[in-house]
Amino acid sequence: MKNRLRVLRAEHEWSQQDLADRLEVSRQSVNAIETGKYDPSLPLAFKIADIFGLQIEEIFLRDIAEQAAE
Amino acid sequence: MMTAKTNSKNKTNAKPGVWAGLFGVNVALIAVLHITGALEGPTPYILYALNFTLLIPLFRTAQQRHEQKGAMSPAMRSYNRRFLSFSALYMVVMLGASGLYNRVADGSPVLWLLAIAPALAAMGMIWTMYRYLREEADEYLRQRAVSAAMVGLGFVLVLGTGWGFLETFSLVPHIWAWWVFPAWAIGLGIGMAWPERDAGEQP
Numbered sequence: 001m002k003n004r005l006r007v008l009r010a011e012h013e014w015s016q017q018d019l020a021d022r023l024e025v026s027r028q029s030v031n032a033i034e035t036g037k038y039d040p041s042l043p044l045a046f047k048i049a050d051i052f053g054l055q056i057e058e059i060f061l062r063d064i065a066e067q068a069a070e
Numbered sequence: 071m072m073t074a075k076t077n078s079k080n081k082t083n084a085k086p087g088v089w090a091g092l093f094g095v096n097v098a099l100i101a102v103l104h105i106t107g108a109l110e111g112p113t114p115y116i117l118y119a120l121n122f123t124l125l126i127p128l129f130r131t132a133q134q135r136h137e138q139k140g141a142m143s144p145a146m147r148s149y150n151r152r153f154l155s156f157s158a159l160y161m162v163v164m165l166g167a168s169g170l171y172n173r174v175a176d177g178s179p180v181l182w183l184l185a186i187a188p189a190l191a192a193m194g195m196i197w198t199m200y201r202y203l204r205e206e207a208d209e210y211l212r213q214r215a216v217s218a219a220m221v222g223l224g225f226v227l228v229l230g231t232g233w234g235f236l237e238t239f240s241l242v243p244h245i246w247a248w249w250v251f252p253a254w255a256i257g258l259g260i261g262m263a264w265p266e267r268d269a270g271e272q273p
Binding site: 016017020024025026027028029031032033038040041044 | 139140141142143207208209210211213
């Protein structure tokens with residue numbers, strides 16, 4: 001699943017470790033989510049959304065193929 | 071706080087793979103000498119047990135590597151500490167049992183106890199894994215640990231089934247069933263060390 005985590009993090013001038021500290025997860029987890037290798041659970045996705053003050057769907061994007069099918 | 075810290079003092083070039091390789095080669099060498107009968111009596115068990123001391127630098131360098139990669143958590147530190155403690159217990163029990171079993175009467179209750187004792191230490195290692203999965207608050211690290219355990223399980227099942235058929239057709243010698251735990255641990259280690267495409271801290 002694609003996401004805007006890297007852009008949002010850059011806007012806040014946070015390193016991966018800064019965001020990891022805020023989320024109380026490892027830096028490797030942030031990297032895995034950011035690069036789309038790992039999709040977070042709903043609780044973690046809500047936590048990410050809360051930290052940026054956004055809705056989940058403003059951060060995590062559906063696949064284009066899925067959107068086109070709707 | 072459940073965070074991973076990239077600690078600058080740990081920026082050493084930790085190579086857990088070297089220690090893991092040395093551990094594996096030693097096990098393989100002792101096993102070959104044991105199976106072929108070159109090592110007899112308690113000697114192979116003593117060598118197997120002494121080989122466990124390599125787990126200390128292995129776990130230490132693995133922890134340093136995880137710290138460097140930002141993949142360390144408090145639960146993983148507890149796991150490392152507990153696993154090393156049970157490994158030490160396993161080593162002591164194995165040394166004790168292999169040194170004593172020749173002096174104990176066949177079929178006696180003491181012999182039963184000596185035979186069961188190493189399995190209790192192995193149960194401690196399994197319990198350590200269970201505790202880790204319960205305590206790990208980082209869902210990504212937890213998922214990686216579960217995947218690694220599945221690699222270990224697959225390794226044991228494929229190796230065990232393969233060896234079993236080879237043994238049935240008398241192509242390979244008989245080996246004892248206690249090899250399953252070290253084989254699973256090796257598979258787990260391979261699963262945990264599987265190269266992460268993590269290019270380090272990204273801007």
